[in-house]
Amino acid sequence: MAGEIPDLNATVRTGTGKGAARQARRENLVPGIVYGGGAEPLPINLKYNELLKRLKAGRFLSTLFNLKVDGQEDVRVICRGVQRDVVKDLPTHVDLMRLRRTSRINLYIPVEFVGEEKSPGLKRGGVLTVVRPEVELVVTAGDIPEKLTVDVSALNIGDIVHISDIALPEGTTPTITGRDFVIANISAPSGLRSAEDEEEAAEE
DSSP states (O other): OOSOOOEEEEEEOOSOHHHHHHHHHHTTEEEEEEEOTTSOOEEEEEEHHHHHHHHHHSOGGGOEEEEEETTSOOEEEEEEEEEEOTTTOOEEEEEEEEOOTTOEEEEEEEEEEEOGGGOHHHHTTOEEEESOSEEEEEEETTSOOSOEEEEOTTOOTTOEEEGGGSOOOTTOEESSOSOOOEEEEEEOOHHHHHHHHHHHHHHO
16 A cells, blocks of 8 residues: 555635636636545635646646545545646646545556665676666555565676566556566676677677
């Protein structure tokens, strides 16, 4: 289970329609709607500056949030759309979808590397090259892994870590299917590579 699901704070928006939405924007708020999960749609307002900060941080559409609204129970949501001003490209409306614990969603999960101090390849001066610091997975909302762990303690120079080498939680699958993509590798240090290149050139 993910250790930290970020909070997304909102207030209930009184009134509906364009008038209420325009009033919200005048007050530096972004109107939105929360739907799904077997409950009635809930009109909300989000603080403009907080939302903009989240959007600039990236991955907003693939991040699971804990939505906190005064007078309502906390609920897990994922963004399903952000409408933007066609001229300024700034957010004008947000659609959030409630998730049940059994809902399946796409999320980016970070990859953590352990055992670097024991790796024979790294001890010889090799370099751990991380190709994918995070992997997009299809996960169940009630059982989201906090991270994927890769043990590199036995890896030598030239060894490669593929997605198939990582033990994924049960019911979790990569969004990229049919391809055993690379997560990381241990490459030779530049000095060793240049020496090998010179040897090959001399042999030729």
